[in-house]
Amino acid sequence: MKWNVRTRCTLVCVAFIALFSIFSFRLVYLQIIKHDQYAELAAEKHGYRQPIYAERGAIVDANGEALAHNIPGRTVFADASLLKNRDAAIKLVSEALKIPTGVVAERLASSSRYIVIQREVPEEIALALRDNLQKQNVRGISLEHDTTRVYPNHSMLCHVIGFTDFDHHGIQGVEASMEQYLHGQDGYRHIERNRAGKEIVLYRGQKREARDGYQVHLTVDLHLQNIIENEIDAAMREFRPAKATIILMRPQTGEILAMANRPNFDLNLRSDAKPEQMKNRAVIDMMEPGSTFKIVAAAAALNEHKVRPDTTIFCENGLWNFGGRALHDHRPLGDLSVQDILVKSSNIGAAKLALSVGDQKFYEYIRRFGFGDRTGIELPGEIGGLIRPPQAWSKISITRIPMGHEIGVTPLQMTMAMATIANGGKLMTPRIVKSITTEDGRTIATFSPTVLRQVISPETAAQIGKALRGVVSDRGTAAAATVPGFTISGKTGTAQKVDPKGGYEKGKYVVSFIGYLPAENPQFVGLVVLDDAHTADPNLNYGGLVAGPIFSRVAEKAARYLDLEPHEDVGKQMTAERVALTNASRR
Amino acid sequence: MNRSRRKKFNTIDAASLARWIVITTFFALTGLIYVYRTIQLHDLATEKDRLEKEIVAVRKERDVASDQIAALTSRSALQRRLKEGYITMIPIAEHNIVRLSGNEIDAIRPVANQNAGK
Numbered sequence: 001m002k003w004n005v006r007t008r009c010t011l012v013c014v015a016f017i018a019l020f021s022i023f024s025f026r027l028v029y030l031q032i033i034k035h036d037q038y039a040e041l042a043a044e045k046h047g048y049r050q051p052i053y054a055e056r057g058a059i060v061d062a063n064g065e066a067l068a069h070n071i072p073g074r075t076v077f078a079d080a081s082l083l084k085n086r087d088a089a090i091k092l093v094s095e096a097l098k099i100p101t102g103v104v105a106e107r108l109a110s111s112s113r114y115i116v117i118q119r120e121v122p123e124e125i126a127l128a129l130r131d132n133l134q135k136q137n138v139r140g141i142s143l144e145h146d147t148t149r150v151y152p153n154h155s156m157l158c159h160v161i162g163f164t165d166f167d168h169h170g171i172q173g174v175e176a177s178m179e180q181y182l183h184g185q186d187g188y189r190h191i192e193r194n195r196a197g198k199e200i201v202l203y204r205g206q207k208r209e210a211r212d213g214y215q216v217h218l219t220v221d222l223h224l225q226n227i228i229e230n231e232i233d234a235a236m237r238e239f240r241p242a243k244a245t246i247i248l249m250r251p252q253t254g255e256i257l258a259m260a261n262r263p264n265f266d267l268n269l270r271s272d273a274k275p276e277q278m279k280n281r282a283v284i285d286m287m288e289p290g291s292t293f294k295i296v297a298a299a300a301a302l303n304e305h306k307v308r309p310d311t312t313i314f315c316e317n318g319l320w321n322f323g324g325r326a327l328h329d330h331r332p333l334g335d336l337s338v339q340d341i342l343v344k345s346s347n348i349g350a351a352k353l354a355l356s357v358g359d360q361k362f363y364e365y366i367r368r369f370g371f372g373d374r375t376g377i378e379l380p381g382e383i384g385g386l387i388r389p390p391q392a393w394s395k396i397s398i399t400r401i402p403m404g405h406e407i408g409v410t411p412l413q414m415t416m417a418m419a420t421i422a423n424g425g426k427l428m429t430p431r432i433v434k435s436i437t438t439e440d441g442r443t444i445a446t447f448s449p450t451v452l453r454q455v456i457s458p459e460t461a462a463q464i465g466k467a468l469r470g471v472v473s474d475r476g477t478a479a480a481a482t483v484p485g486f487t488i489s490g491k492t493g494t495a496q497k498v499d500p501k502g503g504y505e506k507g508k509y510v511v512s513f514i515g516y517l518p519a520e521n522p523q524f525v526g527l528v529v530l531d532d533a534h535t536a537d538p539n540l541n542y543g544g545l546v547a548g549p550i551f552s553r554v555a556e557k558a559a560r561y562l563d564l565e566p567h568e569d570v571g572k573q574m575t576a577e578r579v580a581l582t583n584a585s586r587r
Numbered sequence: 588m589n590r591s592r593r594k595k596f597n598t599i600d601a602a603s604l605a606r607w608i609v610i611t612t613f614f615a616l617t618g619l620i621y622v623y624r625t626i627q628l629h630d631l632a633t634e635k636d637r638l639e640k641e642i643v644a645v646r647k648e649r650d651v652a653s654d655q656i657a658a659l660t661s662r663s664a665l666q667r668r669l670k671e672g673y674i675t676m677i678p679i680a681e682h683n684i685v686r687l688s689g690n691e692i693d694a695i696r697p698v699a700n701q702n703a704g705k
Contacts (some may be wrong), residue, residue, distance in 0.1 A: 066653075066661075068651065069650075069654065069657065071650050071654040072647040072651065073653055082666060123647055123651070150654055150657070152654075152657035152658050152661035152664070153661045153662055153663050154661075154663050155663075156663055199636065200629075201629070201632035201635060201636045202629050202632040204627050222662055226662050438595075
């Protein structure tokens with residue numbers, strides 16, 4: 001068959017039409033029907049969601065001094081699947097990071113695609129390592145963005161500041177409680193990469209900026225903190241206690257001005273610290289408060305108008321049988337006014353004050369002072385203490401609790417109770433965080449003082465405050481706590497140490513002093529607690545003789561720093577040795 | 588004769604040619620400008636990237652410098668320096684410190700207790 005030209009042309013045309021139709025259908029199939037699938041594949045191959053890292057916020061003190069901040073670093077990691085020249089990699093990494101070759105070799109023995117060799121490597125060291133790896137054409141070792149959290153004051157304020165884990169999440173202290181503010185929000189941007197893996201900057205896609213963490217401003221003043229840190233160190237050297245706590249607080253606002261505990265640890269070497277060193281004993285340790293708790297019994301009786309400050313109570317000459325058990329005073333005391341019960345720290349007098357208000361009412365006052373509840377301070381792990389309800393009390397509990405036995409309180413709770421007296425009967429919520437701001441100073445949140453409740457009337461608070469002035473005098477138990485030029489209200493405490501197995505440990509005491517100054521216009525409340533202090537003469541292990549002088553030194557320096565004007569010439573401070581001779585301070 | 592000879596010449600439609608030249612030139616220029624601009628955009632994007640990296644590097648340097656300042660001026664560092672004798676503190680004598688009263692003109696009031704610190 002012979003095809004003419006026309007037929008041949010038609011056939012060629014048909015063939016072309018058919019061919020291009022197939023192409024067209026294929027194109028439609030690929031570009032429209034399979035568009036999403038192939039777009040996804042292409043995006044997977046060339047597209048990349050690049051993270052933009054947010055920086056964790058800094059923690060600063062009340063004056064803006066840095067307590068915790070970041071420095072840039074890198075995480076050096078290996079991908080075993082890309083690691084061909086293992087020996088060269090081990091040598092280079094070992095030299096750069098100053099890690100023994102054996103350790104690096106051990107880490108690289110894994111077949112994982114993500115082996116962390118070292119975190120928080122300083123930027124310049126990491127970049128130098130990368131250059132060396134590139135020069136020697138060693139593949140499989142990479143760098144990842146990282147930061148190092150640095151605490152410039154090392155162990156100072158360590159329990160309050162806390163620290164972060166490897167992922168930079170706060171796990172203790174303010175680092176943990178303010179995590180939501182400190183932790184920023186990482187951003188991202190969609191980028192495309194060429195065959196060499198380099199970004200094609202022009203084709204940058206959607207972007208979300210990172211939001212850096214906010215700056216947390218504490219109420220703590222580092223100068224005051226420095227004062228108490230030096231004094232607590234001196235106390236540790238002199239008395240070698242197992243534990244110690246000092247707190248300074250502004251009673252009108254509940255702001256913590258300084259807080260120190262021992263034992264402590266260096267925040268920059270936290271991995272070396274033992275759990276015992278990491279405890280913020282001011283909020284998580286429970287102790288029997290001893291005689292400092294007598295202020296609660298006196299406040300309850302005065303506020304309920306069961307007694308007046310000058311009401312005389314017979315203190316049984318130092319021995320009183322109640323409920324079949326003997327209750328002793330440290331020395332025979334006869335008739336004492338309510339004020340003098342506090343000044344002389346009579347156990348029997350305090351017990352009679354509590355009895356005058358009754359079990360239920362006394363329990364109510366204990367709870368109203370905040371005992372048995374967490375204070376709500378912005379520190380993690382706080383405990384509420386241990387207060388049993390009256391139904392669980394024994395017959396003699398009403399006589400033992402007023403002298404600070406049969407109950408467990410935290411040092412912070414005790415400070416708050418004294419602050420209530422100093423603040424006209426108002427119990428404040430303690431605060432350690434002042435405000436949250438951005439790095440450029442824009443305020444995000446402020447934490448204003450919160451009155452929790454009016455525990456006792458201002459008149460009762462004034463009466464107790466007046467009585468407590470007598471404690472810090474030649475007549476009282478804390479003559480060694482005086483600060484010349486200032487009147488101080490305070491109370492000493494000496495409690496036998498509770499044995500975890502039951503009962504009390506013989507010869508071991510928790511000694512404390514809580515006070516405020518100036519008594520007429522309190523600017524700060526201070527608490528000093530030493531657990532199991534060792535004195536040269538075991539008979540001198542009392543709150544007034546051990547904790548009192550420490551308070552005096554702290555208060556004197558703090559008054560100077562706060563520029564408090566001395567109002568009256570109280571006279572010279574008595575030394576602990578001289579006070580010991582007076583025999584009044586032994587409680 | 589003249590008429591038939593003239594028929595053998597192809598006449599050039601100058602207006603049409605000019606139109607085509609203009610259109611072609613326009614498209615060619617547009618294409619060239621597009622390519623030039625695209626390359627320029629790539630260059631600018633690369634420059635932007637370089638600047639961003641520089642900003643990040645400067646920020647890192649700032650953080651390192653802030654850390655060094657904090658490390659050298661922190662209380663613990665200063666106390667260590669004080670102990671080592673690199674810095675000294677000269678106490679101000681009591682009689683050199685005065686408090687000027689806010690209420691009374693030229694009145695000097697006590698600033699701290701006279702006995703402490705002796």
